[in-house]
């Protein structure tokens with residue numbers, strides 16, 4: 001039997017034909033019309049007024065912070081449980097990362113701890129919609145940031161296809177950021193997107209990503225800028241993937257529901273509250289006994305099933321080594337496990353993974 005990966009990208013003859021047609025058309029590969037089309041399709045899908053695509057979903061976060069004027073002497077609030085890209089994206093701005101513990105209910109930044117972490121130096125909050133979930137009190141986060149004059153950057157890297165009150169995640173704050181890396185619901189190999197309704201922020205991002213140029217191709221430099229540009233070759237892939245996105249979003253929900261129906265009553269498996277009407281979970285995530293997680297992963301691997309532990313609590317990683325305590329993030333990091341989650345999974349594969357989970361004595 002073929003190994004079931006925890007996650008994998010999915011391309012087929014449609015992407016191959018589109019890339020072939022593009023290359024035969026004499027495209028220059030670097031960003032041009034296809035990139036603009038891809039941006040328009042992301043803006044239309046998310047309902048954002050503007051979109052700018054960049055080289056990946058880490059650079060996108062740095063550019064978002066820089067566009068908001070975050071810099072030396074500022075503090076940025078980041079959840080302690082997220083992919084390391086979120087805090088790492090703060091470093092190039094010169095600002096200091098302030099880790100905030102998460103809420104046990106949705107695994108996003110905890111509201112009260114966020115409020116308590118604000119100081120006169122706080123300039124921005126990075127709200128990560130981890131695994132496509134957001135706090136039910138999202139409106140309160142937005143209101144708090146607005147009232148306190150804090151920029152709200154939504155790291156929605158894992159949330160393409162997820163909504164709250166019908167509105168797409170990434171469109172609640174000042175800027176939303178997405179990623180198209182290989183494991184994401186749609187992929188362009190690497191890639192990131194920024195969405196905003198604010199034309200000034202869009203203009204700042206467009207300069208930051210293109211050497212600070214006044215306009216594409218115009219060698220007059222208004223601000224400091226770098227090269228974070230996309231390519232038309234990726235955009236050609238991305239446009240086909242966008243057509244597949246609505247089906248994948250529904251398929252992910254169906255896969256999550258199928259897992260849950262079979263594993264809901266298994267002692268030792270804990271689920272995180274998930275509203276499938278709005279959330280399309282990127283990964284199938286469960287909590288298990290921390291002392292049994294490695295043995296469970298080995299059990300699955302012996303049956304040709306891939307799995308992956310949650311991210312670590314970032315404050316304690318050597319790169320940050322902060323002598324702090326964030327008990328919820330620490331517990332979640334010790335207990336969390338991601339099961340096979342690709343939209344490509346068949347029902348039979350999901351059932352096979354569930355049977356293997358049930359066999360193991362948690």
Ligand SMILES: Cc1ncc(COP(=O)(O)O)c(C=O)c1O
Nearest residue numbers: 056057058083085157179180181
């Ligand atoms: C929450 C979060 N933020 C940022 C990133 C970084 O995106 P990229 O890999 O495109 O740089 C990821 C990627 O996994 C992520 O999950």
